[in-house]
Amino acid sequence: DICSQCSFAHICLPSLKHKEGIEIVDNTELEEKVDRLQELKDYVKEYKQLDDEIKKYTEGKEVAVGKYLIAGKWIVRELPPQPQRTVKFWQRKIIRLE
Numbered sequence: 369d370i371c372s373q374c375s376f377a378h379i380c381l382p383s384l385k386h387k388e389g390i391e392i393v394d395n396t397e398l399e400e401k402v403d404r405l406q407e408l409k410d411y412v413k414e415y416k417q418l419d420d421e422i423k424k425y426t427e428g429k430e431v432a433v434g435k436y437l438i439a440g441k442w443i444v445r446e447l448p449p450q451p452q453r454t455v456k457f458w459q460r461k462i463i464r465l466e
Contacts, residue, residue: 402462 422438425431431438 406462406464
């Protein structure tokens, strides 16, 4: 559990080197994409927070503010009951090694 947070993990990688099924690759393009993903993570959080605040303030009304008009309407949908089902998905976790 602590190896992923250790400052020597990039040298040692004890649990990763011997873990069955892990693929260690040298792919600069993939690494750049993961770097960019991590950079954008904070912006996503800020976007969601601002969006929630704006929705809360404007729910049920139209608002003109500065150069923006925020309009909306209530939508009602009748949904059929959902049958019980099993869903399979891959849950990803990105751990910075350095």
